Amino acid sequence: MPRITINEIARRTGVSKGAVSYALNGRPGVSEATRERILTVARELGWAPNRTARLLSGSRTDTFGLILARDARTLGLEPFYMEFVAGLESELGDRSYALLLQVTPSLEVELETYRKWSSERRVDAVVVVDLRVDDPRLALLDRLEIPAVFVGDPSVVPGHTCVWTDDRTAMAEAVAHLVELGHRRLARVAGISDFAHVAIRDEAFGLAVERAGVQGTILHADFSGEEGKRATRELVLRDGAPTAILFDNDLMAIASLAALSELGIEVPDDVTLLAWDDSPLCSITHPQLSAMSHDVVAFGAHVARRLFAVLEGAPPAAHLDSTPQFRRRGSTTPPRTGPLPSRPVGG
Secondary structure, three states: OOOOOHHHHHHHHOOOHHHHHHHHOOOOOOOHHHHHHHHHHHHHHOOOOOHHHHHHHOOOOOEEEEEEOOOHHHHOOOHHHHHHHHHHHHHHHHHOOEEEEEEOOOHHHHHHHHHHHHHHOOOOEEEEOOOEOOOHHHHHHHHHOOOEEEEOOOOOOOOOOEEEEOHHHHHHHHHHHHHHOOOOEEEEEEOOOOEHHHHHHHHHHHHHHHHHOOEEEEEEOOOOHHHHHHHHHHHHOOOOOOOEEEEOOHHHHHHHHHHHHHOOOOOOOOOEEEEEEOOHHHHOOOOOOEEEEOOHHHHHHHHHHHHHHHHOOOOOOEEEEEOOEEEOOOOOOOOOOOOOOOOOOOO
């Protein structure tokens, strides 16, 4: 079947090629009646835009980009990004936009990918996640003039559009709930220390345990299940083991259940666990995991709406999405009065 061209649509409608171009690209310059007539003929003919021609003309690609500089094996198991992408797609699909998702092994490769996307005009805007302190992506995207929405605290991206959750307040509330239950030795299995949101939670955790006059310990991991198990074992095998452990994501918290079971340690009788994000997986473990809960799908949808707003010329602004809330389930209880059961060091 021959490709339908603008010339053919112009011939069928009796208008100039310029008028057809204005109508198909949503630009002013034609009356609404003429625009509707052109669009009707285009639909009847089954017209589709030539992507190469659109890119060369500088018009939109109907595509947003998202790069994840993470281990692909971890991402395959990470509930947060599955839900986050689902939220993005819920808004993009309604507007016939596509998501270009790319997984890279490092931040350096991510930066190079942005340069490539810019030179090839692959995307209209990008979502930027896993913000770093002094993040080099801000300056690069500004220089490349790629519109962006940053997912993270406004203190990290001043002067840019961001969507964020209030992790400082959420961490303070998490510690307060555990202290109220009677816990005096708390630990936190944190994510990658270079990430800004991890640093924000670290600081908030430290301040909260100091104000409460309780003991607080932080171990950093990489968000993976294996690292969650390693950190859990390290914490419970030391003297003065914590009676409550907070995790930076659901995956590490879920993995900790296996580590504790191998050591003969019961949850929540011997140690309380608290996850972060509250994916559906938290409700199918045994016991069910308590979590700092927020709607990640809605979070992703909010980010998508801000992307469209940026394209439409909205000025830079910080948009608070939510503050994760403590949701108590079966993995949290007041601490036991006696010591933890004996634990095989090599088990």
